[in-house]
Amino acid sequence: MALFLPFLSPGEFQLYHRTVAHAVTVRSHLDALVWLQGDMQRYLPHACMSAR
Numbered sequence: 001m002a003l004f005l006p007f008l009s010p011g012e013f014q015l016y017h018r019t020v021a022h023a024v025t026v027r028s029h030l031d032a033l034v035w036l037q038g039d040m041q042r043y044l045p046h047a048c049m050s051a052r
Contacts, residue, residue, distance in 0.1 A: 019043065 019039040026032045
């Protein structure tokens with residue numbers, strides 16, 4: 001972890017890892033919606049999700 005994303009604290013790295021790991025469990029539109037509105041919301045700006 002020391003060389004990978006060194007600007008993240010251990011807690012932030014755990015949140016990032018959980019978010020990325022959860023991505024592989026997305027199997028449906030509903031799964032994607034739950035993931036995007038949950039963990040992923042920390043990394044995507046609101047404007048990105050509401051753009052049309």
